[in-house]
Structure formats: structure tokens, C-alpha cells
Amino acid sequence: MLDKTSTRDRVDDYLNDGLGGLWVPVAVSVQVKPGASLARRVMNENLVLWRDAGGKLRCVEDFCPHRGAKLSLGEVQEGNIACRYHGVTVDGTGTVVKVPAMPDCALEGRKALTAYEVAEAGGAIFIYIPSADRPEAPEFSPPEEFVSDEWEVFPCMTHWDCNYRLSLDNAADPMHASYLHADSFTLAYGAKQDTMKLDRTDDGFVIERVNQKGVNFDWTEVVVDESTMYFRLDIPYPDGAGPGGPFRIIGFATAIDEDTHYSFFWRCRKVQGLARESWRFLYRAFLEDRHWHVLEQDRVMLESIPSDSRRREMLYQHDIGVSRLRQMMVRRAKEHFKALDAAEADASGKISA
Ligand code: FES
Ligand SMILES: [Fe+2]
Structure with a gap:
């Protein structure tokens, strides 16, 4: 029987390579x-993606x-590779x-490779990585912003040289914005001291500052549901940043291996019609660089850990958000x-x- 330490190591090693039983983003659709x-490369596996004759990934x-x-x-060639x-x-299908x-080679007709289920949502490509307890892909249910007509979303993907769990920990920690991003366009405001509060939801939790709301990056929702794992947070935008209220970020982190991962961020705003056009223009022309500047601060800090x-x-x-997220992931690993x-x-x- 395994002792407690080796069980912990086994769970930790598994989680460090990437939690299975989830749909994970692997590329932006246009790639x-x-x-x-x-x-x-996803969770230590080399994979290849393409579109078949019908355009299906x-x-x-x-x-x-x-x-x-x-x-x-x-x-x-003709939808095959x-x-x-x-x-x-x-x-x-890997045949x-x-x-x-x-x-007349006998290899023809042989199923030789593992094939992965693929879905597209929010302008990105997701694949299902099975786990022992969840071998079959459940239907992928993306964040509602990806499918709602009310939201405009841009996906972006970046490659960071640190374990994906650090990205998730970072998102479950709103307080870092008041320090790490104190020189940024929108994250310079608010008190530098607070207490955090955690409320459980049906499929995760919300971690938020007790004394401040709508001032800085003041809360994060973490979702670990039956199909996927991601976080959602809002950054208040000043009037000069156009229509649509706060700037919402939806984030995923996909392990490449233990030491590197893809960080995915969807930049979202609740805008329709003309306001959508003006937001797209404003974002591309002025705000995107600022956003990358903030992400760069996160990257440097996380890669230093x-x-x-x-x-x-x-x-x-x-x-408390970091701890809760880790507990949820450990529970899933133990089920595996x-x-x-x-x-x-x-x-x-x-x-x-
Ligand atoms: S055809 Fe691929 S290795 Fe020979
Ligand atoms: Fe950050």
C-alpha cells in the first residue's frame, strides 16, 4: 500500500504534467x-492537428x-495526413x-494512433484529454461569453516557461494586481491592503476582496466543471476605453510539460453593433499593447518561481483561492x-x- 508521502508525490506529479478528464485549448483557430x-505538444504528448476534407478538425x-x-x-492530402x-x-481516427x-500492404486499415476529440469555441481549438475516470469526452460546454451574441471575444495564446498551475494560482489571487501591476493603465487603483473572501459555487468558487469591488482586479471566478477548467475576472475600464463596461478576461492554462505551458486569454467586452466595431478598433489600436504589458509582468514573475x-x-x-483551487484539482487527480x-x-x- 502506498504511504501518504508517495500518494502525495504521485498526485503532484500527475497534476504537474496536466490534469486530464478536461477539454483544453491547444491553438487559436486561425493557426x-x-x-x-x-x-x-500537450501534456507531454506530441500531437498533430489538421482540417479534413469537410473542414472538421x-x-x-x-x-x-x-x-x-x-x-x-x-x-x-484529401483530408488525411x-x-x-x-x-x-x-x-x-488514427487509422x-x-x-x-x-x-496491398497489411498496414492499411490498421488503427495505429490515438485520436483526440476536437471542438472549436471562442475562436480557439480545444481537445479532450481523457483521464482514467473520464475516458470518454463529455460534451464541451464553453464559457457563456464564447457563445453569447452579447459578447465580443478575442482569443490570444502565449507560451510561458513555467508550470501551468502557476498561471491558475496567479488568477486565483486578485491581490497581486495592486502590487505587480501597480504601474499599469487600469490596475493602479485601490487600496493596497484587504482581506479576501471565498464563496463556493456549483462548479467552483469566487474569490474576492472584501473591501473593494469595481476598482481594480478585485475578484476571480474559478470554474472546474464536468467538461473544462478556466477562470473569469473583470478589470474596470475608465470611460476613455470606450463602451462595454469592464474588460473581462477568461483564461485557461494548458500544460505542454512540467516546465512550460500555453496561457490562453480571451479579452471580452459586452458590446454589440457599432459599439462592437469601435471596441475592436480601440482594442487593436491602443489597448492591446497595454494588455500585453500586464501579461508580461505576470510571465516574468511566474517564470521566476x-x-x-x-x-x-x-x-x-x-x-484561500489558491488553496481551494489546489484542493479541487487534487480531488480530481485522486478520482483518476x-x-x-x-x-x-x-x-x-x-x-x-
Ligand atoms: S512513412 Fe512515416 S516513417 Fe515511413
Ligand atoms: Fe496579473
Whole structure:
């Protein structure tokens, strides 16, 4: 039986590589152009994405079934992907459909690769990463802002050299804005002292400052539901920043491996019609640079944190959101291991019987 320490290490190692059983964003939609493929590393797996003949996104392991070359170096042909090395061609289910160099090759028709479910929402591509307890993809339910006509959303993706959990911790910690971003356009306001309060929701929690609302980045909602995990926060905008009320950020963090991740941010505003056009213009022309400046401050700070920092942190009251998020993720990881151990026990029982 595992002792407590090794259980903790096992859960921690698993979480550091990326929590499965979720839909995770892997690219902005425009990055997968018709007729071209895109290589991605997600949770230590090399994957390739492309659009099939009907425009449907496909994702399989980036590994040629013949001798392992990267399929992403090949070509999209009639909706399938053909390896550059000897032309072996695989379809979106991971099945070999053609071995052009060898007539009637026995590899044809063989399911050789893991294929991943793919969905598009909010201008980005999501794939489902199974876990032992959630092997089948549930229907993807994106944040409501992605599907509502009332919201205008721009996705942006960036690559940070730190563990994805640090990005999530960062979002569950509104207080950092008053310090780290104190020189920024919109995050310079408000008190530098406060107490935090946490309210649980049906699928996560809201962490907020007790004495300040609508002044700075004062609250975050964290959602870990049946299909995905993300956060939502508002940044109050001055009148000069155009129509639409606060600037809303929806964020996801997708592990590449233990030390790097993709941070995804959707910049959202509640605008329609002409106001939408003026917001798009204003954002592109003036505000986007400022937003990147703030994100850069986050990146530098998070990349400075050692990957084993959790072993010697000294948390205080403001970290109740960070703690709650970690508890929720640990619970999901334990469900994965429970299912994994049960499946292994079942398999070994069958072998010894
Ligand atoms: S390694 Fe891909 S076709 Fe040979
Ligand atoms: Fe920040």
C-alpha cells in the first residue's frame, strides 16, 4: 500500500504534467489553416492537428505508424495526413489508409494512433484529454461569453516557461494586481491592503476582496466543471476605453510539460453593433499593447518561481483561492488514480485467475 508521502508525490506529479478528464485549448483557430497541419505538444504528448476534407478538425498523435517520423512534417492530402518520409497516410481516427510504396500492404486499415476529440469555441481549438475516470469526452460546454451574441471575444495564446498551475494560482489571487501591476493603465487603483473572501459555487468558487469591488482586479471566478477548467475576472475600464463596461478576461492554462505551458486569454467586452466595431478598433489600436504589458509582468514573475516552490511556501489569508483551487484539482487527480488502480487490480485479477 502506498504511504501518504508517495500518494502525495504521485498526485503532484500527475497534476504537474496536466490534469486530464478536461477539454483544453491547444491553438487559436486561425493557426490551423486549410490544407496545412499544426504540431502541438500537450501534456507531454506530441500531437498533430489538421482540417479534413469537410473542414472538421482532426487531432492524432504526431507519430508516423511506420517508423515514427513526425506526421506534422508531412502533407494534408484529401483530408488525411501523409508522412513525408515514405508517404504512409493516416486518417482522423488514427487509422492507416494508404501505404503508397507497397501495394496491398497489411498496414492499411490498421488503427495505429490515438485520436483526440476536437471542438472549436471562442475562436480557439480545444481537445479532450481523457483521464482514467473520464475516458470518454463529455460534451464541451464553453464559457457563456464564447457563445453569447452579447459578447465580443478575442482569443490570444502565449507560451510561458513555467508550470501551468502557476498561471491558475496567479488568477486565483486578485491581490497581486495592486502590487505587480501597480504601474499599469487600469490596475493602479485601490487600496493596497484587504482581506479576501471565498464563496463556493456549483462548479467552483469566487474569490474576492472584501473591501473593494469595481476598482481594480478585485475578484476571480474559478470554474472546474464536468467538461473544462478556466477562470473569469473583470478589470474596470475608465470611460476613455470606450463602451462595454469592464474588460473581462477568461483564461485557461494548458500544460505542454512540467516546465512550460500555453496561457490562453480571451479579452471580452459586452458590446454589440457599432459599439462592437469601435471596441475592436480601440482594442487593436491602443489597448492591446497595454494588455500585453500586464501579461508580461505576470510571465516574468511566474517564470521566476521554482517548480518545487509548493514544498516551502508560507501561505497567508489572501491565498484561500489558491488553496481551494489546489484542493479541487487534487480531488480530481485522486478520482483518476482510483479508477486507474481499480482497472489495474481488475487486469491483474484476470491474469492470475
Ligand atoms: S516513417 Fe512515416 S512513412 Fe515511413
Ligand atoms: Fe496579473
